[in-house]
Amino acid sequence: MRAALRRVHLYPDGASYELKKRLSQEFSLPAEQFIIGNGSNEIIELLARGFLSEGDRIVSSENTFLVYPLIAKTCGASYTAVLMKNFRYDLRGILDAIDDRTRIIFIANPNNPTGTYVKTEEVEDFLSKVPKHVIVCFDEAYIDFVDAKDFPYLLFHVKANKPNIILLRTFSKSFGLAGLRIGYGMASKEMIEYLGKVRQPFNVNRLAQIGACAALDDRRFLWRSKRLVSRGRLYFYRKLTKMKLTFVPSEANFVLIDVKRDAKKVCEALLKRGMIVRAMNAYGLPSYIRVTIGTRFELMRFIHLLKVVLKKEDGKK
Numbered sequence: 001m002r003a004a005l006r007r008v009h010l011y012p013d014g015a016s017y018e019l020k021k022r023l024s025q026e027f028s029l030p031a032e033q034f035i036i037g038n039g040s041n042e043i044i045e046l047l048a049r050g051f052l053s054e055g056d057r058i059v060s061s062e063n064t065f066l067v068y069p070l071i072a073k074t075c076g077a078s079y080t081a082v083l084m085k086n087f088r089y090d091l092r093g094i095l096d097a098i099d100d101r102t103r104i105i106f107i108a109n110p111n112n113p114t115g116t117y118v119k120t121e122e123v124e125d126f127l128s129k130v131p132k133h134v135i136v137c138f139d140e141a142y143i144d145f146v147d148a149k150d151f152p153y154l155l156f157h158v159k160a161n162k163p164n165i166i167l168l169r170t171f172s173k174s175f176g177l178a179g180l181r182i183g184y185g186m187a188s189k190e191m192i193e194y195l196g197k198v199r200q201p202f203n204v205n206r207l208a209q210i211g212a213c214a215a216l217d218d219r220r221f222l223w224r225s226k227r228l229v230s231r232g233r234l235y236f237y238r239k240l241t242k243m244k245l246t247f248v249p250s251e252a253n254f255v256l257i258d259v260k261r262d263a264k265k266v267c268e269a270l271l272k273r274g275m276i277v278r279a280m281n282a283y284g285l286p287s288y289i290r291v292t293i294g295t296r297f298e299l300m301r302f303i304h305l306l307k308v309v310l311k312k313e314d315g316k317k
Helices: 003-007 017-029 041-053 066-072 091-097 120-129 155-158 189-197 205-218 219-242 263-272 297-315
Strands: 035-037 057-062 079-080 102-110 135-141 164-171 184-187 246-248 254-258 288-292
Touching: 003 205, 017 035, 017 184, 017 205, 035 041, 035 189, 041 066, 041 102, 041 135, 041 164, 041 184, 041 189, 057 066, 057 091, 066 079, 079 091, 091 102, 091 120, 155 164, 184 189, 205 219, 205 254, 219 246, 219 254, 219 297, 263 288, 263 297
Parallel strands: 057 079, 057 102, 102 135, 135 164
Antiparallel strands: 035 184, 164 184, 246 254, 254 288
């Protein structure tokens, strides 16, 4: 990347040729079945731009990634949020919500912000019943942090050239390249070609493409990232259990915690002490905060500050 800085006056490769070639090797999938985006968020926008018309419908879940309903609004489409069951996607409920105007289903797996996932058996049954005209997008931004043995790995559907399935991945999480904004989608050659027609030229910058190629070769960093999160989650579970706080077991790099009071006030109090976490009010979870797994020192500091804040709040009652 340092060498690439000397060439930032040149336009990037609009086709992301080298990165697609490297991803093709990584997944044993033809380069023509990849699309590269300015973060996986851009590919979500491309799906909406390419396949939605005014009056069409997106179906997803409540308590999930906030970009999905926002994208629906920008395209004049409606958005149906199916209720969750135990903080998990209800795939049967999503099937029941499909109608003639449904064009796209978004499934974040693992889900943001709950960290929960849908299982292999559930997904295969679901896919066997989804109408062929409906695109199913599996947003797998957090897949590298998954430890669950029954998590569905769906690449074989893409390799089989299933026409209505797309998988999204990102370099922002486990690879630590959030500031470069780069992600990718894997789908049938026909879908990728269609998405390419609505993609802006030079949508991914030169440094991001080079950084992503380098990240794919840095196996040690990825291993350390996954180990840190896996161990960090277990540490969190132990400490939160001792504090008698309810949390949602997670397969992502964050944990959803019920602080049993106004989450915004807790977050503001933590912010004053130099700790940034997210209140989940916007997701319809007003007593929950979402905390990203960091280093052991950061987690210890968070637990200490949370105890201080909650004790102070309890003292006001």
